[in-house]
Each structure stands twice: as C-alpha cells, then as structure tokens.
Amino acid sequence: MKKLIKYWQIFWHMRRLHAMRMLEYRADFIFWLLISFMWTIFNFFFFAAIVNVTGVIAGWSTAEMYLLMAVFTILDSFIWSFFYNNMLQYTNDVFNGEFNKVLLKPIDSQFWLMTQNNNYANLLRFATGVGMLFWALRELELQPSILDFGLFLLLLSFSALFIYAVWFIISTLSFWVDKLDNINEIVPNVRRSFQVPHQVYTGIASTLFTVILPLGLVSSLPSEILLGRVSSWSTIFYFMTFTLITVLISRWFFNLSIKKYSGIAN
Amino acid sequence: MWNKWKTLYTRYFINAIEYRSELIVWFLLSVIPTLILILVWQSIFNSQGNIQGYGLGEIIQYYLLVIFIGELTASHFENWWVRMIREGKIDLFFTRPFSLQQTIFIGDLSRKTVYALLTLPLFAAIWWAMSQVWVIQPFNLSAAVLLGFVVCLAISYAIYFFMGLIIVFMGFWLEGAQSLEHFKWIIVTLLSGSFIPVTFLPDWLKNLVNLLPFKYMYAVPIGLLQGKTTISITELIYPLSFIVCLWIIAQILWRLALKRYTSAGG
Numbered sequence: 001m002k003k004l005i006k007y008w009q010i011f012w013h014m015r016r017l018h019a020m021r022m023l024e025y026r027a028d029f030i031f032w033l034l035i036s037f038m039w040t041i042f043n044f045f046f047f048a049a050i051v052n053v054t055g056v057i058a059g060w061s062t063a064e065m066y067l068l069m070a071v072f073t074i075l076d077s078f079i080w081s082f083f084y085n086n087m088l089q090y091t092n093d094v095f096n097g098e099f100n101k102v103l104l105k106p107i108d109s110q111f112w113l114m115t116q117n118n119n120y121a122n123l124l125r126f127a128t129g130v131g132m133l134f135w136a137l138r139e140l141e142l143q144p145s146i147l148d149f150g151l152f153l154l155l156l157s158f159s160a161l162f163i164y165a166v167w168f169i170i171s172t173l174s175f176w177v178d179k180l181d182n183i184n185e186i187v188p189n190v191r192r193s194f195q196v197p198h199q200v201y202t203g204i205a206s207t208l209f210t211v212i213l214p215l216g217l218v219s220s221l222p223s224e225i226l227l228g229r230v231s232s233w234s235t236i237f238y239f240m241t242f243t244l245i246t247v248l249i250s251r252w253f254f255n256l257s258i259k260k261y262s263g264i265a266n
Numbered sequence: 267m268w269n270k271w272k273t274l275y276t277r278y279f280i281n282a283i284e285y286r287s288e289l290i291v292w293f294l295l296s297v298i299p300t301l302i303l304i305l306v307w308q309s310i311f312n313s314q315g316n317i318q319g320y321g322l323g324e325i326i327q328y329y330l331l332v333i334f335i336g337e338l339t340a341s342h343f344e345n346w347w348v349r350m351i352r353e354g355k356i357d358l359f360f361t362r363p364f365s366l367q368q369t370i371f372i373g374d375l376s377r378k379t380v381y382a383l384l385t386l387p388l389f390a391a392i393w394w395a396m397s398q399v400w401v402i403q404p405f406n407l408s409a410a411v412l413l414g415f416v417v418c419l420a421i422s423y424a425i426y427f428f429m430g431l432i433i434v435f436m437g438f439w440l441e442g443a444q445s446l447e448h449f450k451w452i453i454v455t456l457l458s459g460s461f462i463p464v465t466f467l468p469d470w471l472k473n474l475v476n477l478l479p480f481k482y483m484y485a486v487p488i489g490l491l492q493g494k495t496t497i498s499i500t501e502l503i504y505p506l507s508f509i510v511c512l513w514i515i516a517q518i519l520w521r522l523a524l525k526r527y528t529s530a531g532g
Contacts, residue, residue: 028442035448042452046461050306053317053466058309182291189295192302200302200309 010107011115022120032121036080040125043076044069044132047195058199064227065197067136071156071226072195072219073129077122078160079188083167085117087184091174095181099261110254114164137226144226155222155236158243159194162218163187165246168254175257194218199231214239270363271372278376286384293337293385297392300329304396318465323401324492325463330393330402331488332460337385339423339483341430343374348437348444354529367520370431406493414497418487421505425483426454428512435516438523459485479508 022029044066051057051065060068090113093099102109137144144152167187174183193209198220201209209216217239224230282289304326311322320328347370350356359366396402405411429450437443455461456471457480464475464485475481482505489495 031442031445035445038452039448042456045456049462049467050310052468054310054314056310056313057306178287180288180291181285182288182295185295186291190298192299196302196306200305202305202308205305 007107007111010111014115015118018118019120029121032119033124036122037124037128040073040076040128043073043195058197060197060199063136063139064223066132067140067226068197068219068223069195070129070132070136071223072191073125073132074156075159075163075194075219076191077126077129079163079191080125081119081122082114082117083164084184084188085119086114087167087171087187089113089117091171091183094174094261095179097262099258103258103261109258110168110251114168133226140227142226142228144228148225148228152222152225155225155240158240159218159222162214162239162243162246165243165250166213166215168250169246172250172254172257175260190215194220210235214242271368274364274369274372275376278373279380282377282380286380289381289384290388293381293388296336297333300333304329308400319494320463320465323403326396326400327402327492328463328488330396331491332484333392334389335419335422335484335487336460337389338378338382339419339426341374341423341426343370343377344430344433344447344450345444347434351434351437351527352441352443356527357529367431367516370434371427374427374430405491407491411490414490415487417502418482418490418497421479421502421509422458422483422487424509425480425505425512428509428516429454431516432512432519435519435523438519438526454480454483457481458483459488479505 047065047069048062051062055062057065090102093102102112105112170183170186174180177183193215194217196216198206198210198216201216206216217235221230221236221239230236307325307329308322311317311325315321356366359369362369364372393402430447433443433446433450436446440446457475457478459475459481460483464472464481467475475485482502486495486497490497
C-alpha cells in the first residue's frame with residue numbers, strides 16, 4: 001500500500017512538473033493545442049466526407065460513425081498525451097546509450113518510462129471527443145444505463161492498455177535493432193485500423209485486425225456497448241484476455257531486453 | 267558548377283542509403299492507412315456497384331496513385347532544417363560555394379531518389395497484389411496524358427518544396443516553426459484531392475478545390491490517368507504562377523532572414 005501511494009505521488013508530481021513547463025512555454029502550448037484541435041476536426045471531416053457518400057459504412061449510420069469517431073478521438077488524446085512522448089523518450093534513451101539513468105532510479109523502470117512525460121496540448125482533443133460522444137448519443141436518442149457506461153469505461157481502459165502494450169513491445173525492439181528513428185511512428189500510423197468499424201474488415205483483413213492483432217476492435221467494442229448492439233460477448237472477452245496477455249508479454253519482453261542493454265555512463 | 271552539384275548530390279545520396287531501413291519503414295507506414303481506407307470503400311461499394319461515376323476498381327486505383335504521387339513528390343525536410351536554424355548550425359552554408367536553398371534542394375532530391383529506388387519495387391508488388399484481389403482497369407495511356415502527368419508531378423513537387431522552404435525560413439522568426447508543417451499537410455490533404463476524389467466532396471469544398479491550385483498535385487494527374495480529366499497548356503499557367511509566387515515569398519523571407527540571423531561559434 002505504501003508503495004502504491006509512493007507511485008501515485010510520483011505520477012502526480014510529474015504531471016505538476018509538466019504543467020509548470022507548459023506554463024513556461026505558453027505560446028508553444030497554445031500553438032500545439034490549435035494544431036491538435038485542427039487534426040481532430042480534420043479527422044471528423046475526413047470520415048464525414050466518406051460517410052456522406054452513401055450515409056452508411058459497414059452497417060454504421062452517420063451518427064453511429066460520429067460516435068465511433070468520438071471514442072477514437074478520446075483514445076487518440078491518450079495516445080498523444082501520454083504514449084507518444086514517453087515512447088519517444090524511451091527509444092531515444094536506448095539508441096543514445098542513456099538508458100542507465102532509467103535503470104538506476106529506485107522505482108519500477110516501466111512505470112517511470114510510462115509516466116516521465118506527458119503533453120497537455122491534447123486537452124482540447126479530449127474535450128472534443130467527449131463533446132462529440134454526448135452529441136452523438138443525443139442524436140441517436142440513446143441513454144446508456146450506468147452499467148453500460150461502466151462497461152464502456154472499462155473497455156475504453158482496456159483499449160488504451162492494449163495500444164500501450166503493443167506500442168511498448170514495439171519500442172522495446174529498440175534494444176534489438178540498430179538505430180531506427182521511426183520505430184515510434186508505427187503505432188500512430190496504424191491508428192486508422194481502429195478509426196473504422198471492425199465490420200469493415202473481411203477475409204484475411206478480419207483475421208489480422210480482429211484476431212491476430214485485434215486493433216480493429218479498439219474503438220468499435222466500446223462504441224458498440226454504448227450503441228447497445230454488442231456483436232458478440234465472446235469477442236469482448238477475447239479482447240480483454242488478449243490485452244492482459246499482451247501486457248504480460250510486454251513486461252516479460254522488457255525484462256528480457258534490458259539484459260541485452262549496454263550503454264556508456266552518463 | 268555541375269560538378270559541385272554532383273558532389274553534393276552524391277554526398278546526400280550516400281547519407282540517405284545509410285537510413286534505408288527507415289525509408290522502407292516510412293513507406294510501409296504510409297501504405298497501411300491507405301489500405302485500410304480501401305477496405306472502407308470496399309464496404310461502401312458492397313451495396314452499390316457505381317457511385318458518382320466511380321467503381322471500386324477506380325477508387326482503389328485512385329488511392330494507389332495517391333501513394334505513388336506522394337512517394338515521389340512529398341517533402342519532409344522542414345523539421346531538420348528548422349532545428350538547424352534554431353540551433354545556429356547553418357553558419358557553414360554562408361562560406362560554401364552553394365547556398366542553403368540549393369543544399370536543401372539537392373539534399374531532398376537525392377533522398378527522394380534513394381526512396382524511389384527502394385520503394386518503387388515494393389509499390390509495384392502492392393499494385394500487383396491488389397490487382398489479383400480486385401479488378402483494376404489499365405490506364406488509357408497516350409504520350410499527351412503521360413506528359414501531362416509528369417508535368418503535374420513536377421508541379422506537385424515544386425509546391426511541396428517551396429511550401430517546405432517557406433516553413434524552414436519561418437524558423438528564423440518562430441521558435442516552433444516546424445509545427446507549421448502540420449498546416450501544410452492539412453491544407454494539401456484537404457485541397458489536393460489526396461484523401462477522397464473531389465467529386466465526393468461537399469459542394470462548398472469542391473468549389474474551393476477547383477478554385478485553388480492544389481488540385482494539380484493529386485486530383486488532376488490522377489484524373490488524367492483515369493481519363494476523367496483533360497488539361498491544356500494554358501491551364502498550367504495558373505499552378506506555375508502559384509509556384510512562382512511561393513518562390514518569391516521564399517526569396518523575400520531568405521533576404522530578411524539573412525539580416526536577422528546571428529549565431530555564436532558555428
């Protein structure tokens with residue numbers, strides 16, 4: 001319990017530090033806030049243009065697609081707020097031989113790697129996602145029960161955890177490959193796989209994106225909970241189990257990889 | 267003069283080869299979102315054979331050509347050069363027998379050559395694989411169409427390059443000038459027809475796209491190959507004038523920047 005409190009305090013201490021840094025570079029913050037917001041609007045517009053062609057994508061109506069986009073946007077804000085900067089710092093430290101400073105800290109290395117950085121410029125993205133979510137629910141005349149909403153939040157957390165674990169495994173490959181600066185761009189570039197309903201995937205693509213690496217389920221499953229049309233409870237169970245296994249693998253792979261690490265003193 | 271350019275080209279060519287794995291990863295990462303987009307269109311076309319004059323095969327062809335044009339013409343040098351300017355590391359370009367602008371151009375050209383050599387076989391393989399799954403009609407090629415397509419490629423590259431150059435030169439004034447790159451991508455993606463064929467856009471945006479010269483980057487060259495557009499020599503005066511305007515802006519910024527630039531050491 002004492003350890004948990006310590007980690008909790010460290011987590012918030014780092015958030016405070018980054019909030020102070022953000023206030024120091026206010027113009028920079030506002031600029032990035034604007035850019036992040038522009039990309040969010042662009043993403044909505046992008047799919048609105050496609051949905052408007054026929055009014056439906058893989059059985060999802062326009063309003064349902066907006067709800068899916070809202071869930072995606074909420075997840076996307078996590079990706080850019082927490083995952084991206086931390087993974088970038090992680091791989092840079094490995095490639096530059098400066099990872100010693102992480103290993104020598106008297107806290108869990110993986111915890112530190114995940115919490116040392118964050119970016120507040122995506123707050124507007126998050127707010128837009130939440131706003132769109134409630135707008136879409138109203139548009140669809142849906143009133144999810146507390147249980148549905150709880151399950152939605154649980155699945156959303158699992159989705160974020162899944163993205164994190166996959167990304168962490170990919171970043172940990174930096175111990176094994178020669179300098180590959182764009183290793184951190186892999187997950188951001190496959191984000192579109194969970195920007196669309198999982199019913200879009202058929203044949204081999206379905207096996208790949210919903211079974212082997214179920215990225216296609218990341219936004220779709222939480223959205224389906226809110227829409228009250230869960231396609232299959234076994235799929236949800238599969239996704240949650242898969243996520244937990246991926247997290248365990250990421251942990252195991254990290255512990256294996258740090259044994260391989262050698263770096264100059266810093 | 268020619269020998270100097272050749273030497274510079276060779277130097278950057280060798281430098282680009284060093285990062286060949288990264289270039290291949292970049293290519294694959296740019297392909298994945300488009301492939302997912304194709305799956306989205308497939309699900310749309312499941313219910314209809316033809317939408318606004320486009321069949322699924324033509325849409326797939328459209329997006330493959332978007333990848334092709336993007337790989338050959340899109341520039342990504344802003345980040346690096348803005349950082350060089352902000353860190354005061356461009357002093358040596360004032361004493362070299364070629365300007366900073368020429369260096370950026372040759373560097374980008376040689377990188378693009380390596381990129382094309384590495385990725386064009388991969389692109390051909392993807393095209394072949396796609397044509398095994400979907401019916402993709404062959405192009406209606408004639409010398410005039412081919413010439414028009416090549417001219418549009420040159421226009422596309424010039425617009426990308428000069429927009430990039432203007433962003434680089436903004437680095438003399440703005441701390442986070444590299445973030446302006448995002449504006450470039452949003453503008454080009456929205457107004458060039460690279461994310462969706464222009465015919466599917468809402469009317470107000472369609473009018474805007476037709477008014478601005480960015481359509482010559484993707485929509486027009488693809489339309490030429492697909493036999494949906496024709497182009498006359500007089501029509502090209504408009505995008506060429508736009509490129510001249512971008513060039514003039516870049517020159518003005520460069521002259522003003524030279525008066526402003528200071529650095530210690532170098």
